[in-house]
Amino acid sequence: MVVFDKPHALIDVPLHYCPGCTHGIIHRLVAEVIDELGIEGRTIGIAPVGCSVMAYNYFNCDMIEAAHGRAPAVATGVKRADPENHVVFTYQGDGDLASIGMAETVHAAARNENITIIFINNAIYGMTGGQMAPTSLPGQVTQTSPYGRDPKVCGYPIKVCEMLSELEGPEYLERVTVNNVKNVKNAKRAIKKAFQNQIDGKGFSLVEVLSACPTNWGMTPEKALQWIDDKMIPYYPLGVYKDRSAEKEDK
């Protein structure tokens, strides 16, 4: 009996990501969720600009490549074109979602747009070769912060889940990671919930996934996963930042 194999929603082609980059794990989780919910035929995914720009080549569902940061606006259009049938997700990195596309992110959340956002936070611009991201940690050395990110010069990282949780709009915000088996399973649960929320008409659901970039962090894949535990999680604590339906049930 096959207990583990590539999900149908993931096309059987080699991914272009660097060795040990956890984009691949997150792609697979999204595809597994699409399979399990039986929604591949009505799902439209929006790819960002950044390392995952070519995600449109990897998912079996219909795909759209958006301009840098505009995926939530494009998703809004696709969703509203046929809200009953379309299941729409965006897959965006930290530069795309939290820097150039911050306005689109915040307003889609404020509108409680009924879409699912998979937000990959790896604290760096990968595609362009390792520059400082809006989520790079204080002191983090990158190509454009060669002496370490100095908050006095370039400010502090943006904590997306915390920030959006202050809005009345969004339905569901959770931060997860994929740096060990337990965390991968937990990330899948969160991603599934974010899609299920959309199917149930509950609204804006964003899952932030702390992800490893061994190449641009200058680490082995193994050390990169450890760095998530040691450096990223303390700054970006995992957990649910908003779950309106659960809050209602509690009351």
Place this chain on the structure above:
Amino acid sequence: MAKLTFKTDNCKGCGLCVNACPKHLLRIAPDKINKKGHHPAEITDQEACIGCAFCATMCPDCIIKVER
């Protein structure tokens, strides 16, 4: 007995599966090179595999099929 099948040519030799295996059955093959030029992952003792799929769970390139 469980069985692992590797899509060896898609392996990038990152080693995340090696670290995930609770039985320490995987390794990056020191003497093999795949089409991409990476040393691919391989299982050293198929008999001892318990089919937990931890390796496949951590594989970013979805190259491991697990049967039990």
Place this chain on the structure above:
Amino acid sequence: MADKVLMKGNEAIAEAALIAGCRHYFGYPITPQTEVAAYMAKRMPKIGGTFLQAESEIAAINMVYGVASAGYRVMTSSSSPGISLKGEGLSYLAGADLPALVVNVQRGGPGLGGIQPSQSDYFQATRGGGHGDYHMIVLAPASVQEMAELTVKGFELADKYRMTSMILADGTMGQMMEPVALDLDVQPAPEKPWATTGTKMAREHNIINSLSLVPEELEKFNFDRYERYKKVEENETRWEEYMMDDAEICIAAFGIAARVSKNAINQARKEGIKVGMIRPITLWPFPKAPFLASTAHVKQYISVELSMGQMIEDVRLATECKAPCTLVNRAGGMIPSPEQVLEAIRKANQNGGNN
């Protein structure tokens, strides 16, 4: 002939879009086109459509990109500074070969400029507006009736050629009220097998995309796109000729400038001056053929514009400089008067048609 209703130009665009089957509108308030958004806000919810006030023009054009990807007729409208913001989206729409309608009710620029009418976005519109090699079909209405008719036409052409149509109007066209007949013929949207509406597990996945990292492929996409543009030039170029049969002086003007010029031409004709006008209705594709043909008898061209002189370059290109072309213009929100145009016609005539 149907009953006519009195409407503002902006409202005529909005109503015509609904008649054309557009059920999705995204926009951001900016003078002098806000009536389009207000009209849509009122009507869309009543007919099961979508009106959404976006957080910016950038978001609005990308929402348009989303609906267009799903294969529905969709539009946005704005005015000059807002169109600059949409420039990125216009380029992506072109790169992904998506049909959409974009309305620019121009105001004076550059920068924040003013809120009075202008035609100074001519270059921006006819050369594409964003980065890369591409064109939009640019339609220039000169009456409220044409605002309605060209809106329908814009949707049809966008679908037919998988490209963006732009209505390039100006503040006067947007704000003026005229009677309009709304019994407009509409061709329904064609089948769009390329649209991302979900595979239904019945076909390969569709991809809407403007990225191609292989230069040979990207070159081919550009060549193919320009083959399509050639067809647009062959089949869709539109213009109006006014008193051109014997004209020795030819006015080139579009939109409000053409209306002003018509008054001046009528007066000049009373004075016995052989003057006529070619009014481009499509600014891209530019009506090169009638301009070139007119060089057989025209000795002097006068480009009348609400800008520092932009269309004049296309007139010179189209006439291959076989006769001189001078500029009569106002800028910054001012409109040339019929007297100003008439004076230029008289002066050209005194020179025997030679400037």
